[in-house]
Amino acid sequence: MSKIQAIKGTYDILPGDVETWQEIECVVREVMNVFGFNEIRTPVFEDTSLFARSIGEDTDIVGKEMYTFIDKGNRSLTLRPEGTASVVRSFIEHAMDQRGLPQKLWYMGPMFRQERPQKGRQRQFHQFGVEVIGSSSAMVDAEVIVLFDAISLRLGLDNRTFAINSIGGDESRMSYRDALTSFLDTVEDRLCGDCQRRKTTNPLRVLDCKVPGCREAVHGAENLPCTVDYLTEDDRDHFEKVQEQLTAQSISYTCDYTLVRGLDYYTGTVFEMHYEGLGAQSAVMGGGRYDRLVGQLGGKDHPAVGFACGMERLVMAMNAAQQSKSSRNVQVYVVNALADSMVRAMNYLQAIRGAGYTADMDFMGRSMKAQLKSASRSGAMFAVIIEPEEDMVSVRDMEKSEQNTMSFREFIQIMGNSEL
Numbered sequence: 001m002s003k004i005q006a007i008k009g010t011y012d013i014l015p016g017d018v019e020t021w022q023e024i025e026c027v028v029r030e031v032m033n034v035f036g037f038n039e040i041r042t043p044v045f046e047d048t049s050l051f052a053r054s055i056g057e058d059t060d061i062v063g064k065e066m067y068t069f070i071d072k073g074n075r076s077l078t079l080r081p082e083g084t085a086s087v088v089r090s091f092i093e094h095a096m097d098q099r100g101l102p103q104k105l106w107y108m109g110p111m112f113r114q115e116r117p118q119k120g121r122q123r124q125f126h127q128f129g130v131e132v133i134g135s136s137s138a139m140v141d142a143e144v145i146v147l148f149d150a151i152s153l154r155l156g157l158d159n160r161t162f163a164i165n166s167i168g169g170d171e172s173r174m175s176y177r178d179a180l181t182s183f184l185d186t187v188e189d190r191l192c193g194d195c196q197r198r199k200t201t202n203p204l205r206v207l208d209c210k211v212p213g214c215r216e217a218v219h220g221a222e223n224l225p226c227t228v229d230y231l232t233e234d235d236r237d238h239f240e241k242v243q244e245q246l247t248a249q250s251i252s253y254t255c256d257y258t259l260v261r262g263l264d265y266y267t268g269t270v271f272e273m274h275y276e277g278l279g280a281q282s283a284v285m286g287g288g289r290y291d292r293l294v295g296q297l298g299g300k301d302h303p304a305v306g307f308a309c310g311m312e313r314l315v316m317a318m319n320a321a322q323q324s325k326s327s328r329n330v331q332v333y334v335v336n337a338l339a340d341s342m343v344r345a346m347n348y349l350q351a352i353r354g355a356g357y358t359a360d361m362d363f364m365g366r367s368m369k370a371q372l373k374s375a376s377r378s379g380a381m382f383a384v385i386i387e388p389e390e391d392m393v394s395v396r397d398m399e400k401s402e403q404n405t406m407s408f409r410e411f412i413q414i415m416g417n418s419e420l
Helices: 017-036 048-055 061-064 086-091 138-154 170-186 193-201 202-210 214-219 233-248 311-324 342-356 370-376 408-419
Strands: 045-046 068-070 076-079 105-113 124-133 162-165 253-256 269-275 285-291 303-312 332-335 359-361 382-384 392-397 402-407
Touching: 017 105, 017 138, 017 311, 045 048, 045 086, 048 061, 048 076, 048 086, 061 285, 068 402, 076 392, 076 402, 086 105, 086 124, 124 138, 124 342, 124 408, 138 162, 138 233, 138 285, 162 233, 170 193, 170 202, 193 202, 193 303, 202 214, 233 253, 233 269, 253 332, 269 303, 269 311, 285 311, 332 342, 332 370, 342 382, 342 408, 392 408
Parallel strands: 162 253, 332 359, 332 382
Antiparallel strands: 045 076, 068 076, 105 124, 124 303, 162 269, 269 285, 285 303, 382 392, 392 402
């Protein structure tokens, strides 16, 4: 008799791992509550047309990956491949706009896509996400990013950064589509079969292709047009306001002008969060604005924005962060390039150790550049650089490459308030 095993692309979460999942779930619930979001729970299967109309029939998800079946009532049903469409369907069906706008909703649960199983993404996978329906404000775009940043901080993901872009509204996207199609004509012979078809039907999907060779042909080209160059004045103003708010909230982000995301319903701002400890598959969360979806699914034209986070990827990021912290030999490295400050350096070193942190310094009289290299090799999170002024140091965050000057006493206070 053959042994019965879990179906390919599914897996068991065993004791020892469950605790990490519980920690995530607890943090998510607490942060959602602080930000004023309400939980919503939707069925795991829906009418197939819901996903075809929302995600886009030309996407890989609808065309290749959905678990679709015919039930006994001869209806085509699909296990949900993502959460936004179901939440929007529920919002419309239950007239939730009558409860006041914007509606700030969040969800958590399993999703299903019949794709090649890979590390951090199985055929049954789990997501949590948010949807804010009813506001077109750039402040709301920034708000959901700030919310996820707060969750990441609580979970100890220090090496995180956001990539953001804007694909604009209808007018902006049409202008960009024309420019992109003209560019794709020049590399058509290097595109995969799917992208040669998408070039005509939905050229923005080409930017999201993961096929080696095809992706390099597009993203490696110097003349690949950028979405930001084709934004209308209103769309550009919206995107600039998002960036201003993220900067004001000290959110680390970069602009990726080829980022489009893999779903057709996005308009305006799109974004992802990457964790550098995950290697090539570093995206943990993704989302954006979808101002047309509610109307497309039969509701009133309410603007909306949201994100979804892959919980398997989040668990991987947490494990990588924990491994990085546990393998760190030194937390603080004292750097001294001043001939007459050795006593100060030794005093600082002992004070840091006395405060309960592992610390080291250079005893070879090397240059500051060489000492900073030693600090990097040691795995130190901070390099404390002795300044000529009495009691003043420059503190360099080795992971973020950011540096601030302060008194040594201030540094010790900051250390005491950190989760180092």
